[in-house]
Amino acid sequence: MKIQLERNLRAYPHRLRCIACEHPFAGGRARILLRHQSGSFAGDVCTGCLQLGISHIQGQLKARAVALFKQPLSDGSSPSPHKKALELWELATSPLVMPPFYYWWWQRLTIFAAETQDLKLVRRTLRDLRSHKSTLPTITFLTEEPHIGKDN
Numbered sequence: 001m002k003i004q005l006e007r008n009l010r011a012y013p014h015r016l017r018c019i020a021c022e023h024p025f026a027g028g029r030a031r032i033l034l035r036h037q038s039g040s041f042a043g044d045v046c047t048g049c050l051q052l053g054i055s056h057i058q059g060q061l062k063a064r065a066v067a068l069f070k071q072p073l074s075d076g077s078s079p080s081p082h083k084k085a086l087e088l089w090e091l092a093t094s095p096l097v098m099p100p101f102y103y104w105w106w107q108r109l110t111i112f113a114a115e116t117q118d119l120k121l122v123r124r125t126l127r128d129l130r131s132h133k134s135t136l137p138t139i140t141f142l143t144e145e146p147h148i149g150k151d152n
Ligand SMILES: [Zn+2]
Pocket: 018, 019, 020, 021, 022, 023, 045, 046, 047, 048, 049, 050
């Protein structure tokens, strides 16, 4: 499995759930994603778990898998807890590569740049809208001439 920092394309803040500790947290401008070696999405990771490191994340995933294995099969939920447990166990036992520090730095920079581009696009669109809608009534405030100095 691998950890990636990606730009959050959904409107934020919204609620996310950490795949490792299962705690809900608010998604920000970037998402820390846990992916299978194949690149498919496994889940979100909270910053707390990320800071505690690889062994913590793997330990949490194993604990979750064990807890799911203990669940009865008859509850009829889909996907079945055992299937989910196997998936988590596979994730926990596959080697996890933590990206080097410059990766985080670069990704944050890229995310920031992308957001700035979006902002520019929004500003440009707004400006275009304003120039095209010249038929809109404009409000002009009539300012009175200052009286100070006139009476003397
Ligand atoms: Zn967590």
